[in-house]
Amino acid sequence: xxxxxxxxxxxxxxxxxxxxxxxxxxxxxxxxxxxxxxxxxxxxxxxxxxxxxxxxxxxxxxxxxxxxxxxxxxxxxxxxxxxxxxxxxxxxxxxxxxxxxxxxxxxxxxxxxxxxxxxxxxxxxxxxxxxxxxxxxxxxxxxxxxxxxxxxxxxxxxxxxxxxxxxxxxxxxxxxxxxxxxxxxxxxxxxxxxxxxxxxxxxxxxxxxxxxxxxxxxxxxxxxxxxxxxxxxxxxxxxxxxxxxxxxxxxxxxxxxxxxxxxxxxxxxxxxxxxxxxxxxxxxxxxxxxxxxxxxxxxxxxxxxxxxxxxxxxxxxxxxxxxxxxxxxxxxxxxxxxxxxxxxxxxxxxxxxxxxxxxxxxxxxx
Amino acid sequence: xxxxxxxxxxxxxxxxxxxxxxxxxxxxxxxxxxxxxxxxxxxxxxxxxxxxxxxxxxxxxxxxxxx
Amino acid sequence: xxxxxxxxxxxxxxxxxxxxxxxxxxxxxxxxxxxxxxxxxxxxxxxxxxxxxxxxxxxxxxxxxxxxxxxxxxxxxxxxxxxxxxxxxxxxxxxxxxxxxxxxxxxxxxxxxxxxxxxxxxxxxxxxxxxxxxxxxxxxxxxxxxxxxxxxxxxxxxxxxxxxxxxxxxxxxxxxxxxxxxxxxxxxxxxxxxxxxxxxxxxxxxxxxxxxxxxxxxxxxxxxxxxxxxxxxxxxxxxxxxxxxxxxxxxxxxxxxx
Numbered sequence: 024x025x026x027x028x029x030x031x032x033x034x035x036x037x038x039x040x041x042x043x044x045x046x047x048x049x050x051x052x053x054x055x056x057x058x059x060x061x062x063x064x065x066x067x068x069x070x071x072x073x074x075x076x077x078x079x080x081x082x083x084x085x086x087x088x089x090x091x092x093x094x095x096x097x098x099x100x101x102x103x104x105x106x107x108x109x110x111x112x113x114x115x116x117x118x119x120x121x122x123x124x125x126x127x128x129x130x131x132x133x134x135x136x137x138x139x140x141x142x143x144x145x146x147x148x149x150x151x152x153x154x155x156x157x158x159x160x161x162x163x164x165x166x167x168x169x170x171x172x173x174x175x176x177x178x179x180x181x182x183x184x185x186x187x188x189x190x191x192x193x194x195x196x197x198x199x200x201x202x203x204x205x206x207x208x209x210x211x212x213x214x215x216x217x218x219x220x221x222x223x224x225x226x227x228x229x230x231x232x233x234x235x236x237x238x239x240x241x242x243x244x245x246x247x248x249x250x251x252x253x254x255x256x257x258x259x260x261x262x263x264x265x266x267x268x269x270x271x272x273x274x275x276x277x278x279x280x281x282x283x284x285x286x287x288x289x290x291x292x293x294x295x296x297x298x299x300x301x302x303x304x305x306x307x308x309x310x311x312x313x314x315x316x317x318x319x320x321x322x323x324x325x326x327x328x329x330x331x332x333x334x335x336x337x338x339x340x341x342x343x344x345x346x347x348x349x350x351x352x353x354x355x356x357x358x359x360x361x362x363x364x365x366x367x368x369x370x371x372x373x374x375x376x377x378x379x380x381x382x383x384x385x386x387x388x389x
Numbered sequence: 390x391x392x393x394x395x396x397x398x399x400x401x402x403x404x405x406x407x408x409x410x411x412x413x414x415x416x417x418x419x420x421x422x423x424x425x426x427x428x429x430x431x432x433x434x435x436x437x438x439x440x441x442x443x444x445x446x447x448x449x450x451x452x453x454x455x456x
Numbered sequence: 457x458x459x460x461x462x463x464x465x466x467x468x469x470x471x472x473x474x475x476x477x478x479x480x481x482x483x484x485x486x487x488x489x490x491x492x493x494x495x496x497x498x499x500x501x502x503x504x505x506x507x508x509x510x511x512x513x514x515x516x517x518x519x520x521x522x523x524x525x526x527x528x529x530x531x532x533x534x535x536x537x538x539x540x541x542x543x544x545x546x547x548x549x550x551x552x553x554x555x556x557x558x559x560x561x562x563x564x565x566x567x568x569x570x571x572x573x574x575x576x577x578x579x580x581x582x583x584x585x586x587x588x589x590x591x592x593x594x595x596x597x598x599x600x601x602x603x604x605x606x607x608x609x610x611x612x613x614x615x616x617x618x619x620x621x622x623x624x625x626x627x628x629x630x631x632x633x634x635x636x637x638x639x640x641x642x643x644x645x646x647x648x649x650x651x652x653x654x655x656x657x658x659x660x661x662x663x664x665x666x667x668x669x670x671x672x673x674x675x676x677x678x679x680x681x682x683x684x685x686x687x688x689x690x691x692x693x694x695x696x697x698x699x700x701x702x703x704x705x706x707x708x709x710x711x712x713x714x
Contacts, residue, residue: 056707306710421513423547455499456474456663
């Protein structure tokens with residue numbers, strides 16, 4: 024078993040964040056909110072970039088205990104064919120969406136790399152910005168995706184607690200903790216311009232996971248210093264499979280995390296999805312979150328066929344339309360941003376080709 | 390006699406002088422000094438063997454205070 | 457053990473002392489001893505027969521535990537700096553080189569392009585390159601990429617005594633850097649050195665503030681104490697500073713109460 028890298032356990036790196044996240048922290052939630060709001064306003068202004076997920080396929084080869092798409096679930100499996108993808112994209116464009124996240128399960132014969140690459144190609148013809156949340160790939164596969172117009176990769180570690188990780192990922196390619204941990208670096212080596220990291224809150228001790236997540240991001244940031252970075256805070260919701268999160272995260276702790284990360288990482292994009300309620304998302308607008316999903320459908324083909332009764336990967340909590348959501352943002356004095364990228368900048372970044380900081384030892388200077 | 394250029398100034402020397410002879414002539418022997426002859430660094434163990442020729446550009450450098 | 461790592465070298469002192477501008481060599485050597493510095497900068501000069509300067513190499517190397525770090529001052533191009541580095545290594549036997557290239561003798565601001573080029577060449581040749589730079593976070597990462605042992609952003613202009621005027625940029629450099637960040641130039645008082653260390657600098661380099669003090673050895677000692685205090689404070693973890701007043705209408709009411 025390969026050992027954990029040193030950077031993942033370096034507590035000095037996270038001392039300041041740990042102090043903010045501690046339940047007996049000297050900073051009140053209100054004080055953190057004020058600080059976080061000031062930093063967000065200074066760095067991002069009164070804006071919120073918006074994206075929507077597009078589930079390409081729910082085939083999956085992994086046995087993640089918490090996921091509605093795990094390979095032992097009785098869910099009906101299908102994947103979108105090219106004409107169906109175009110149909111979904113057209114429906115999404117009608118909603119104003121131009122920044123999308125393409126999703127699949129773990130690699131299967133039904134939804135393999137070639138399928139994903141072709142889907143990216145189709146999406147990049149229609150959309151301004153295309154990101155992918157799928158399965159771990161090789162450097163050359165990431166390079167090929169970047170060539171087709173993919174600019175971002177989202178890959179969550181789910182939990183940084185190795186024991187919990189190995190117990191939760193019952194079988195399949197996702198079982199290898201270290202390989203998963205090294206995936207974002209491979210994406211950046213392959214010329215992907217930005218990576219999104221996250222933990223699935225509820226699976227393990229949330230503060231421990233948050234601190235490890237921070238170290239992972241800082242490690243990548245030092246080594247791939249040209250890369251864009253984003254962090255998400257998905258909380259476990261009831262879903263297909265009926266998995267009850269053993270470490271539920273309440274509204275207050277999630278807020279403390281968002282504020283703490285914003286203060287510790289003034290420049291990083293912080294993402295909040297429709298897993299959260301309308302009230303929570305409206306409340307967080309302007310306080311630290313800078314990117315939100317809208318109009319999410321977590322079923323395959325859910326944009327065209329809006330009456331679908333089948334269960335998605337998780338339940339949507341904020342099911343407002345784009346129009347309703349934007350009205351709420353504007354009421355908060357925040358401008359919704361649908362286009363924040365120009366496809367003429369697509370293509371692999373120079374990160375992969377240029378000299379990067381190859382000392383794997385790149386570590387904080389203390 | 391030959392004439393060399395020492396730190397930008399003319400310096401006469403007997404023909405057949407080695408670098409070590411030059412250092413002795415100007416009272417620089419035994420000191421920590423770097424010698425560069427025509428852009429080539431001459432290490433201490435080569436200084437008695439390295440002969441100087443007419444027109445050679447010689448630089449002698451030492452360490453001084455600096456920040 | 458909290459030590460400063462530069463290449464394969466380990467130092468317990470985080471104060472680097474410059475040896476210029478002192479009234480005489482005796483005072484300078486006293487100040488070096490009082491500072492506890494283990495890394496000391498020196499400059500290359502042409503030997504001058506008429507005005508036989510004290511040779512500093514002998515007496516400095518005689519102080520126990522001192523490693524010399526020659527600089528390339530006087531160079532205004534990368535080629536000149538590389539040449540100076542070769543000569544300096546020959547003379548000192550030290551792998552350290554402070555790359556310092558300032559084409560303008562008035563303000564002495566470092567040339568980022570020539571500095572990058574010289575650093576790239578010298579790092580490849582195996583030097584432990586310590587580039588003196590403006591406080592530019594991108595330049596700092598580029599220098600790290602080509603293998604520098606540290607980066608040395610200026611706190612303010614050389615000899616200006618304006619302290620860490622570039623603090624906002626230096627904070628970014630420290631946050632992003634995988635190699636030690638050493639504030640070089642501009643520090644006037646020990647409190648400013650402590651400030652730099654509290655921010656997370658790996659070390660500070662001080663010269664003028666000690667050299668032109670009323671009592672240089674005493675000032676050197678004061679800087680040494682300030683540097684350790686600042687370092688200790690950084691390691692202990694400073695309390696969070698709140699830059700924003702708490703709003704009169706609370707921001708977190710949407711969360712409800714427990």
